[in-house]
Amino acid sequence: MSKNSNIQMAPSAITEEKGVWILHNPRFGPEGTHFHTYGQLTPYFKGLTEGRLLGTRCTNPQCPIDNGADNLWIPPRMDCPDCHMPMTWQEAPTLAGYVYAYTKVERGGTGLEIPCPYFQVDVKLDGVATIIKSWLSGGTDSPIKIGTKVHAAFQTGAQATHTNLDLYWVRA
Ligand SMILES: [Zn+2]
Numbered sequence: 001m002s003k004n005s006n007i008q009m010a011p012s013a014i015t016e017e018k019g020v021w022i023l024h025n026p027r028f029g030p031e032g033t034h035f036h037t038y039g040q041l042t043p044y045f046k047g048l049t050e051g052r053l054l055g056t057r058c059t060n061p062q063c064p065i066d067n068g069a070d071n072l073w074i075p076p077r078m079d080c081p082d083c084h085m086p087m088t089w090q091e092a093p094t095l096a097g098y099v100y101a102y103t104k105v106e107r108g109g110t111g112l113e114i115p116c117p118y119f120q121v122d123v124k125l126d127g128v129a130t131i132i133k134s135w136l137s138g139g140t141d142s143p144i145k146i147g148t149k150v151h152a153a154f155q156t157g158a159q160a161t162h163t164n165l166d167l168y169w170v171r172a
Contacts, residue, residue, distance in 0.1 A: 014162055021045060023162055040078045043089055048166035051154040053095060055128065056087035071129035075164065093127035095152040096172060100124040100131050104140055113165060119144055121169055123152075136169045144171070 012025040021038040028034075038045050047054040055074035058065075065071075065082040072090055073081075080087050101122040108116050119136040121144070136144065137153060149172035160166050 012162065016042075021162070041076060044076050045162055045166070048154055049156050049160040049162065051156050053092040053152055053154075053167065054089055055092055055130075057090050058083060058085060058087050060085040072127055073130050074125075074128050074132050075130075092125060092152075094125055097123045097125040097128075097132075097150055097152075097169075099136075099144055099146055099148040099150060101146065102136070102144055113161070121150065123150055123169055125152075132167070134164065134167050134169060136171070138171060142171070 012023055015022050015024065019042065020040075021042045023034075023036040023038070025034045025036065026032065044054050053074065054076065055072035056076035056078065057072050058080035060080065060083050063080060063083040063085070072092060073087070074092060076089070077087060079085065099121050103120045104117060105114075105120050106117050108114060114135050117140045119140055120133065121136045122131045122133050124131055136150065150169040151172045153168050153170045155161060155166040155168070
């Protein structure tokens with residue numbers, strides 16, 4: 001287990017109603033529980049906790065950008081940003097990618113759960129239209145560069161935070 005994989009977050013619970021996740025986050029104690037619904041994005045966050053990377057794809061043949069024939073969006077959008085038609089779910093074609101850009105974070109802001117220092121990385125996966133931002137596991141002792149090969153990893157089960165932090169990257 002890498003030294004960055006122990007993200008500390010307040011204990012929270014997930015309930016599901018009609019296929020939609022609802023997070024119960026006792027951020028301010030039992031009387032101050034914050035309820036957050038994942039809405040139609042539930043499959044994405046649920047997938048992360050199961051070690052699966054899901055995105056959405058436009059299938060509209062009249063889509064002005066790619067005619068609906070290509071390009072997965074991760075994180076997903078429920079409606080196509082280019083033609084505003086509903087999109088369909090699909091698993092990422094690969095979990096292997098490369099560092100498109102990166103930043104070394106020495107000190108995080110208030111509330112950041114990732115132990116510093118760490119590399120915040122933007123990753124390109126083949127077949128995915130978006131550049132996916134997350135964190136690189138393993139600290140910053142070993143340098144990285146644009147093009148460094150990485151592989152998606154997930155915080156699953158009891159390790160899951162039910163946030164975007166459940167997707168992270170490890171050096172390939
Ligand atoms: Zn479209």
